[in-house]
Amino acid sequence: MFIAMNRFRIAPGREADFIAVWRQRESHLDGVPGFESFHLLQGPGTAEATLFASHTVWASRQAFEDWTRSEAFRRAHGQAGVQRDLYLGPPQLELFDAVL
Numbered sequence: 001m002f003i004a005m006n007r008f009r010i011a012p013g014r015e016a017d018f019i020a021v022w023r024q025r026e027s028h029l030d031g032v033p034g035f036e037s038f039h040l041l042q043g044p045g046t047a048e049a050t051l052f053a054s055h056t057v058w059a060s061r062q063a064f065e066d067w068t069r070s071e072a073f074r075r076a077h078g079q080a081g082v083q084r085d086l087y088l089g090p091p092q093l094e095l096f097d098a099v100l
């Protein structure tokens with residue numbers, strides 16, 4: 001099992017707008033080989049930023065890497081980052097191999 005998380009720092013007060021971007025997205029994950037699950041997670045907020053993470057579970061690192069090079073990934077990101085005022089900088093990608 002392999003987990004890919006992308007952390008986003010969102011401007012305070014813009015949380016609902018960020019969630020709306022994800023709710024309204026056209027998802028291309030269903031049917032991707034090795035894709036297991038997706039969640040959008042909301043974490044703690046401070047005066048500076050509210051933390052979110054996109055969390056995906058994959059059968060293997062290879063399945064994840066194949067997706068990042070796929071047409072499904074490219075299509076899912078056609079509109080990503082368009083609403084620049086939501087983001088306090090670029091997202092931070094974190095990759096995890098399940099060890100137990």
Ligand code: HEM
Binds near residue numbers: 054072
């Ligand atoms: C390798 C790095 C990345 C990973 C693993 C990743 C992960 C994901 C996943 C799993 C989805 C949902 C795809 C679907 O439902 O078909 C998605 C969509 C999205 N990603 Fe990424 N992403 C990456 C890079 C980025 C970057 C650089 C941004 C810059 C802002 C970004 C912003 C977004 C947004 C806003 C959406 C929602 C799509 C929309 O706007 O309609 N992602 N991403």
